[in-house]
Amino acid sequence: MSSAGKVIKCKAAVLWGLKQPFSIEEVEVAPPKACEVRIKILATGICRTDEHAISGAMTTKFPVIVGHEATGVVESIGEGVTSVKPGDKVIPLCVPQCGICSNCLKPDSNYCDMLDIVGKGVLSDGTSRFTCKGKPVYHYMNTSTFTEYTVVRDVAVAKIDAAAPPEKACLFGCAFTTGYGAAINTAKVTPGSTCAVFGLGGVGLSVIIGCKIAGASRIIGVDINPRKFEKAKAVGATECVNPKDHTKPISEVLKEMTGDSVRYTFEVTGNLDTMIDALASCHKNCGMSVVVGDPPASSVLTFDPMLVFDGRTWKGCIFGGWKPVNDLPKLVSDFMAKKFNLDELVTHILPFDKIEEGFNLLKKGESIRTVLTFQH
């Protein structure tokens, strides 16, 4: 019996307040209004940025349904939606692409006006489609995927290959796209170059894959957790370094290791000190450092301006610089054509109710990507 046009009652992991554990609740998901899409989530990855919402490093209102990296199937569409139809396999977009704002119109910009990383948590009419125990529950990053059903704006969903396996394809909703794009689009890593990647989580590994595909001859993984090194090498790092093993600054260690030839560095932790380390680690005159990790909200960074003055390039990057609606389907097709392999990134697959366990694995540094699947 079709659920279209009706409120759906389903399971969701609700966060009732800052730093609280997830609460698996029954929520009501309203039907999509005009230009909205209701999606049945098949698989959703756990990302550090979701954890930032829990800890407060990322601003959000409460109660909220977080999660932003998923694969789903369109359940129903609101009036005026033409880009997807019920039954389509889709990825919700934490970075939307409305196509009409000044950023979307520029070829080299992807910071769509619709992007919500400041915790607005509502759809275009200012309201939420979720309620729980009679209260409205906020959306998150235009997506909200820790739920059996979600509602997103049509500009925040991309249709992908129907044969894409959901528990892998969900990584295109955030980690892989972000990291791979940082190397390919933002840095435009050149063949034969030397790269250093600070932070060897899911996004960091994706950066390494991007550097490798771009032809870098040396890719150095940097992390204070040596358990991350094996996977980093499995996806293409030529060597790994732990700053804790050295007394001198990591930038000097890397300079010595490479004869001062690090051309590209990537900061993939969101830690301010590491941002400066990564900047200082690339060649002072022809190096580029890309900030991939989301810095803590309302933070300020203090650094020596000579690090930039001498000629370095410091560059930020949202969602790997991709225009999501245009580019995500192609990335998924490339994946289906085996241009790259994401097996190493998915370390755990758990049923949705085990979401807390998934986050514990993240906090303990034991997982790369834990993907939660739904038994619909």
Next chain:
Amino acid sequence: MSTAGKVIKCKAAVLWGPKQPFSIEEVEVATPKAYEVRIKIIATGICRTDDHAIKGILLANFPVILGHEGAGIVESIGEGVTTVKPGDKVIPLCLPQCGKCSSCINPNGNFCVKADITGRGVLSDGTSRFTCKGKPVYHFSSTSTFTEYTVVEEIAVTKIDASAPLEKVCLIGCGFSTGYGAAMKTAKVTPGSTCVVFGLGGVGLSVIIGCKVAGATRIIGVDLNKDKFEKAKAVGATECISPKDYTKPISEVLKEMTGDSVGYTFEAVGRLETMTDALASCHMSYGTSVIVGLPPSATMCTYDPMLLFTGRTWKGSTFGGWKSKDDLPKIVTDFLAKKFDFDELITHVLPFNEIEEGFNLLYKGESIRAVLVM
């Protein structure tokens, strides 16, 4: 009578200590050793960076002969020098090009390892070629041009077109190249774009010229001193604003003025707050901000990292990104071919002994470039 092989006694403006006035002295300039070149300086510009050395903001040893933006004629060469010969017109290079270090080898690099950024003030054998009153006097920035004769290393001098007017092209030794290159080479300004230049001194005006040559359609000059606006417009600024006229942050003012379309900003002052203003003023996703002005030594900059995270590019530019020895002669050739004109930058031409007057004009904000002729 040839001076080759002999010590030359000549006039130089010696700075005996920080924050002191210049002292026009007779100095002895030794013969060039191997791979060194002795140059008769014909003209030299006065740059804010020289003032930074006077004030102690930039490191230098004392006593010192400052000046780094000059043009002259080779008087004699040391053993092994092959790229210039006596009689050649040359520009000394405050940023050398050794050709062998990692910056020189990389096609995009130019910050040669031989640059004297710590104020060592000596040549490669660790000694100076200048003495005054029996004391050694330090060199400055691989050049030292506030003197009738100087000695530089071969990697710090480049031969230019024999028909170049030295009292103009001396600006290519620093101010003009730095600003022009920031736009042309570092930012690679694209046709039709909107640019904003913070700081309308000699370097800032050169940035404007570069933006114009690159085809920018809108070039906004920003300066606290409105007296600078006329020249900025004369060299190509389409409009100018002063942050003093607004209560809201300059980045918001620029966003409104341009419908949030600033593609490139340039900081040509050397001030930390202006650097972050310039960063915030370029488009959050595709904007590029270039730091041209040298920040004060040993200072830290504080800014909101979200400014960068959203996609901006922040880039430093030393000497306009040019490989000095290779590129400066081409800039001189382009100048002779009238590809651009920087007459507006030379506001005062003074005899060398009036060097203090030249600096006073700088301090009062009344000059862009005062050029001293020997």
